[in-house]
Amino acid sequence: MPQVTEEAAKRAEEIKNEANEHFKKQQYERAIELYTAAIELDDNTAIYYGNRSLAYLRTECFGYALEDASKALELDKSYVKGYYRRASAYMSLGKFKLALKDYETVSKTRPNDRDARLKFQECQKVVKMIMFQKAIAVEENTKTVAQSIDLRSMVIEDDYEGPGLEEGMVTENFMLELMEHYKAQKKLHRHHAYKILLDIKKQLMKLATLVDVPIPDGTKFTVCGDIHGQFYDLMNIFKLNGLPSTTNPYLFNGDFVDRGSFSVECIFVLFGFKLLYPDHFFMSRGNHESVTMNQMYGFQGEVKAKYTAQMADLFTEVYNWLPLAHCLNSRVLVMHGGLFSTDDVTLDDIRKTERNRQPPETGIMCELLWSDPMPGKGRAPSKRGVGIQFGSDITWNFLEKNNLEYIIRSHEVKSEGYEVTHGGNCITVFSAPNYCDTMGNKGAFITMTGGDLKPKFTTYEAVPHPPVKPMAYANSILSLFS
Missing domain, CATH: 1.25.40.10 (Tetratricopeptide repeat domain)
Known part of the structure; x- marks a missing residue:
């Protein structure tokens, strides 16, 4: 030395x-x-x-x-x-x-x-x-959690005054009532909560790993990044940009839960809209839709506190079926994390990727959920320890190979809520403002129209929320390692 x-x-x-x-x-x-x-x-x-x-x-x-x-x-x-x-x-x-x-x-x-x-x-x-x-x-692998749920045993008490599914279905009126119910810090009845999870699992199982999203010319489309359990900021997005509908479609790009302490409220609202508008509301899996992250960063603890350990296990089953990416008009690819450790990955390779599992530590699924862009060119080991970092040449080569215009990803806090890098070929959008009540960042979402798909950015500050701190339900062991 x-x-x-x-x-x-x-x-x-x-x-x-x-x-x-x-x-x-x-x-x-x-x-x-x-x-x-x-x-x-x-x-x-x-x-x-x-x-x-x-x-x-x-x-x-x-x-x-x-x-x-x-x-x-x-x-x-x-x-x-x-x-x-x-x-x-x-x-x-x-x-x-x-x-x-x-x-x-x-x-x-x-x-x-x-x-x-x-x-x-x-x-x-x-x-x-x-x-x-x-x-x-291993002992119980012959039966899924979903198969073990008995909705008939979950009687809705006479004194329950919250929103209810109409003939077992999510309706527009139910969603409006649900959001107000959550704003008042009240809980959805377990019968309705379980029914939503069972229905969304069936719906997600029918989807492809890479979902192709058609956006007609002149039609508005919105892409949101990480929400991370910040329910009141999610409500602010809908206030600023309008509620989801058949004429106001949305794509939420992963990390709906963890860290923020209103993750249960966020996920049921998002799943509700997915059931209500299956062809106009889209959800990509993030790296936090996984067992390890949920055990450590709060979602599992929150579900256990508000419902049951069984429901936390059911969420794991549901998350395994979330699509890994969406392709808008065959021109823009949207994934939570980023690109790949090899140059030969095609959209068809993503389509063929088995997603019904926990994210592996290498390969296409891992990198879609975990990778990050970096300045300069080439590839580098991930700063996170999972996935890779990829430079502008990697992005350009991927776009050229797959006949795409640009990619949208999330996964990283940005001071303005978004960042455009790699010569406009790689856009990051992050929709949780003042992340964890400490970062001071703005949130953002992207709007575009079906014709030119030119991204327009809307930024916003955090809104007040009830006095429940982020990470309130996180694994207590985390505090030992800080």
């Missing part, structure tokens, strides 16, 4: 301290820039990598966080926070056994460290729970 001069080491320490101040103010991107500057001056100090790892965790760059934590431990095996950071990254990526291994290491080397012992024990519980769930799933 090259020697660091005393002057460089002193300046690096000053920059690190400045970065720490930005971190305290939740200015994570600036903190990352400064930690990087400190590392450029002195790349032999574990704490610089450890601090940057934590900042990457805050910005959900779990792949980079993992890399930095590992580098910190390479420099100093006794750097305990390095194990904590790496465990957090592993936990965020659903790699619970690897997280457990890090805490076991700390517990053995520091047997009197109560904090490490507590985290090891909690992580161990998660691993045992997952192993137990897998064992049960």
